Amino acid sequence: MQYYPVSEARSMPGLRLVLSAGVPGPWGEAAKAVFGFRNVDYVPVEQAPMQPNKELLEWTGHRNAPIAVLDDEPPVTGWLDMIDLAERLGSGPSLLPADERRRVECLGFLTEIAGRDGLGWHRRILMCAPMLDAPADPDNPGLADVLCGYGVTEEALAQSNARIVAILRELAAQLERQKQAGSQWLVGNAPSALDLFWACFSMMLDPLSQDRNPMPDWLRGMYASLPDDIAAALDPALIAHRDRVYEEVIGLPLEY
Ligand SMILES: N[C@@H](CCC(=O)N[C@@H](CS)C(=O)NCC(=O)O)C(=O)O
Structure with a gap:
């Protein structure tokens, strides 16, 4: 996967999704899966697993992944917030049952x-x-x-x-x-x-x-x-x- 460095991604518009590069982190893979399911495009941004990630911390207030940043909105990090964001931005069948x-x-x-x-x-x-x-x-x-x-x-x-x-x-x-x-x-x-x-x-x-x-x-x-x-x-x-x-x-x- 082609990742953008934080230095380039932070000034981009739209949805940026920060992911641990080179490994299938379960929370990151699940975030990719929920955005994929709802047909939501994003720009992948690199996080270095288990490292301080100073630039990322300065940008988002978080060091780990996944982090979703939409335009100028506050960064989203929790698994349920990822699902909510995919529901809000996406299309097609819902991620959660209606009943x-x-x-x-x-x-x-x-x-x-x-x-x-x-x-x-x-x-x-x-x-x-x-x-x-x-x-x-x-x-x-x-x-x-x-x-x-x-x-x-x-x-x-x-x-x-x-x-x-x-x-x-x-x-x-x-x-x-x-x-x-x-x-x-x-x-x-x-x-x-x-x-x-x-x-x-x-x-x-x-x-x-x-x-x-x-x-x-x-x-x-x-x-x-x-x-x-x-x-x-x-x-x-x-x-x-x-x-x-x-x-x-x-x-x-x-x-x-
Ligand atoms: N914020 C997530 C959990 C995030 C998380 O645990 N990320 C781990 C696994 S994907 C991670 O970034 N590990 C590498 C690191 O800490 O640098 C949530 O609670 O929903």
Whole structure:
């Protein structure tokens, strides 16, 4: 993907979407998927993963990704705000079900996947925990602050496996209920933000093959090595579902 540097992107009009360059960050991939679903064009802007990103911080007030900046509006960083922005700017089917009961279901699962204390949050804690004991990196003295901002602590780590297992079990049960009700989607009868987010975040547990998801080896190793209890909770039906979501809705191969 061709990224613009912050120095050029900040004076451009329209929607700029700041993304971690060269890696499939789950929140970033989900943001791309929701804008893609709603046919919203954007200019991709480069963020350097786990780095201070001083120019970006000065422009937006944030160091990480994704960040969406529309014209002179305040930057948007949260996953729900990304969905709202895609709904507002885009066209075509909605990302959220119209029926209120289904909407509550969809937003509840989304929070469990993408929110603080959710699946992505705890998967990151599991992957980053070894860095807590690593000697300080003179090239990136801010890393300790980054880990702190992502809640990477021994106390949180003690909860991580159980949180991920509980969320995966509930998602698998939901998929089965939907199947019994005659739907091939995680909520309602059409693809929603929930299918997109599950597909993108599943990458942290069982990444798509290298030809479809050309990620760096070091990251593939981290994403793919799962503790036994989490591997056991990852129902093959959930993986088959995300394969279909990528093939039929998001599109392949991934580009980042
Ligand atoms: N702001 C997002 C979460 C953003 C986030 O966690 N980004 C991570 C993963 S995509 C990131 O930028 N990691 C690389 C970094 O911190 O430099 C939300 O809460 O909805």
